[in-house]
Amino acid sequence: MDDLDRRLRAADPVGGRPYAVPVGLVARVVAERRPTRVVRPFAWRVAAAAAASVAVTVGAVSALGQVAPAFAAVEVAAAVPSPPTAGPAAFGAMEAAALPSVGAPPRLRLAPGSVAPGSVEVTRLSHPADLPAEARRLARALKVTGPTTRVGAAPASWQVGRPPGATVVVVGGAVPQWSYSSSSPSIAPATQSAGPVRDPAERAHLRARAVHLLSRLGLDLTLGRATYVDAIMDGASPSDVYREITATFVVTHAGLATDQRLVIGVDARGRLVFAAGPDVTAARDVPYALETPATALDSLRGGAGPSGPGAPASTRPVVVRATISLRAFVVRGGATWWLPVFTFTARSGAHWQVLARASGKVTIAPGATGLDARGVVVP
Amino acid sequence: MAPRDEERFRRLVDEHASAVGDYLRRRLYPVSPADLDDLVEETLLVVWRRLDDVPVDAERPWMIGVARNVLRNARRSSGRRRALQASLRPAPDDPPAEERVVADVALAQALASLSDDDREIVTLNAWDGYEARDLALHLGITANAAAVRLSRARGRLRAALAVGEDDPKETGTS
Numbered sequence: 001m002d003d004l005d006r007r008l009r010a011a012d013p014v015g016g017r018p019y020a021v022p023v024g025l026v027a028r029v030v031a032e033r034r035p036t037r038v039v040r041p042f043a044w045r046v047a048a049a050a051a052a053s054v055a056v057t058v059g060a061v062s063a064l065g066q067v068a069p070a071f072a073a074v075e076v077a078a079a080v081p082s083p084p085t086a087g088p089a090a091f092g093a094m095e096a097a098a099l100p101s102v103g104a105p106p107r108l109r110l111a112p113g114s115v116a117p118g119s120v121e122v123t124r125l126s127h128p129a130d131l132p133a134e135a136r137r138l139a140r141a142l143k144v145t146g147p148t149t150r151v152g153a154a155p156a157s158w159q160v161g162r163p164p165g166a167t168v169v170v171v172g173g174a175v176p177q178w179s180y181s182s183s184s185p186s187i188a189p190a191t192q193s194a195g196p197v198r199d200p201a202e203r204a205h206l207r208a209r210a211v212h213l214l215s216r217l218g219l220d221l222t223l224g225r226a227t228y229v230d231a232i233m234d235g236a237s238p239s240d241v242y243r244e245i246t247a248t249f250v251v252t253h254a255g256l257a258t259d260q261r262l263v264i265g266v267d268a269r270g271r272l273v274f275a276a277g278p279d280v281t282a283a284r285d286v287p288y289a290l291e292t293p294a295t296a297l298d299s300l301r302g303g304a305g306p307s308g309p310g311a312p313a314s315t316r317p318v319v320v321r322a323t324i325s326l327r328a329f330v331v332r333g334g335a336t337w338w339l340p341v342f343t344f345t346a347r348s349g350a351h352w353q354v355l356a357r358a359s360g361k362v363t364i365a366p367g368a369t370g371l372d373a374r375g376v377v378v379p
Numbered sequence: 380m381a382p383r384d385e386e387r388f389r390r391l392v393d394e395h396a397s398a399v400g401d402y403l404r405r406r407l408y409p410v411s412p413a414d415l416d417d418l419v420e421e422t423l424l425v426v427w428r429r430l431d432d433v434p435v436d437a438e439r440p441w442m443i444g445v446a447r448n449v450l451r452n453a454r455r456s457s458g459r460r461r462a463l464q465a466s467l468r469p470a471p472d473d474p475p476a477e478e479r480v481v482a483d484v485a486l487a488q489a490l491a492s493l494s495d496d497d498r499e500i501v502t503l504n505a506w507d508g509y510e511a512r513d514l515a516l517h518l519g520i521t522a523n524a525a526a527v528r529l530s531r532a533r534g535r536l537r538a539a540l541a542v543g544e545d546d547p548k549e550t551g552t553s
Contacts, residue, residue: 004533004536004537004540005505006504007486008486008501008505008506009505009506011487011490012405012506013404014401014404014405014506017403018397018398018400018401019397019398019399019400019401019403019415019419020397020400020536021392021396021400021419022416023417025392025419025420025423026388026389026392026423028420029388029420029423029424029427030385030388030427032458057530083472127536151413152411152413157413
């Protein structure tokens with residue numbers, strides 16, 4: 001064995017922890033003989049598990065004023081990913097931000113320096129207390145039958161039903177998620193083509209289906225804008241194709257977009273193939289004092305990177321859009337809140353998020369991860 | 380299925396399923412345990428359905444070949460839904476920061492710079508313990524050709540490492 005072999009073996013991701021076949025797998029396989037035609041929840045479960053698994057410790061946040069009882073000396077966890085583009089450090093080079101002026105700016109489109117709402121309603125989210133019971137409740141609503149089994153430990157995940165039959169999965173964590181998959185084949189079919197759903201009636205029908213589904217599940221969530229995808233996929237045989245229409249809705253609250261999504265997919269016959277979304281409801285609204293977008297921009301500039309006149313103008317990002325939305329954070333004690341964040345988008349498409357906190361109302365402890373000391377959401 | 384078929388299948392699982400799981404985990408790392416179990420199950424399902432096709436003298440390479448196809452299908456079909464939710468959720472299992480810190484970054488970069496075929500043949504050899512004969516079965520080529528390809532792929536890996544490290548031992552020069 002030479003040095004290269006030693007390095008390769010040291011880099012082996014398995015690293016002395018060989019895979020162990022789960023108990024019951026062989027029995028399931030031996031009993032499993034029938035291919036069907038709808039989508040397996042492999043990728044879907046990846047995403048659902050992700051939502052609850054990203055409890056990124058942020059640090060201590062203390063809040064005073066109107067929301068002091070909820071936020072005093074809290075530890076926060078971001079429940080959603082940060083923007084995938086450049087981080088706040090790059091923003092430190094910005095000298096001046098320019099926004100197009102608009103006559104009557106929409107509520108969610110704010111120019112730094114313009115008059116922003118003085119406060120918004122922030123919301124505490126209620127979680128299901130008993131995940132297996134919640135999984136069974138949702139399964140009953142969706143007419144899914146079968147055993148309730150624990151399918152994940154961190155975060156705790158429970159499943160009702162068993163593939164290839166329909167299943168309901170509830171995943172715990174900062175923002176619990178639920179998902180439904182209809183009976184499925186062994187391997188998800190490959191997508192042959194995909195495009196937008198152009199028929200307004202079809203889009204309206206999907207929205208109505210989604211609203212009805214939420215009602216059926218007893219989840220009090222409001223749906224905002226949606227993306228609709230019409231996909232043709234491989235079917236069970238080479239001469240067969242399978243159509244699936246998917247709608248992804250932004251969950252809104254108090255008129256603001258949140259970081260949560262509801263997804264539903266139906267097949268060509270209108271049967272529900274899969275669905276998923278957050279398993280939370282708004283439990284308590286509290287007024288929350290907002291800083292202005294301009295102040296938030298200052299917090300992006302301050303403290304990181306070469307801010308000020310030293311930065312060449314040509315390298316300074318020009319902000320072309322500022323939006324406000326609600327993002328889930330977990331406070332000390334475990335409660336999850338939707339708090340407002342500003343998202344600033346540069347002409348290049350890069351964007352940054354910062355907690356829209358009134359100056360002096362919220363402080364963040366040093367050493368926090370997920371948010372920096374200025375309240376900037378760290379990628 | 381006859382009882383002896385089930386018996387053979389269970390033996391295949393006992394002897395090779397762990398290697399199948401390791402193969403998938405290495406290529407998908409990081410992957411959640413639940414998803415890894417799903418992919419292993421998909422692989423074993425194909426093995427079960429095609430039990431009569433499993434060559435008695437090359438069971439493991441054949442099963443790894445099935446796993447490779449399952450992996451390709453899973454990657455291809457999961458792309459669309461991942462894209463749908465890209466703005467919503469991060470990758471589920473980012474390696475802990477400590478793992479990144481201790482990782483052999485130069486080697487990872489050198490491996491990443493190889494072609495898919497080169498990387499596959501190098502890692503099959505180093506991680507999955509494939510010798511030339513197994514590689515030949517896996518790739519559908521002769522053992523001699525497999526040995527040559529392995530040698531060349533390792534040479535390219537050494538060269539890629541040398542670019543970053545300028546280490547005479549790795550380049551074979553003095």
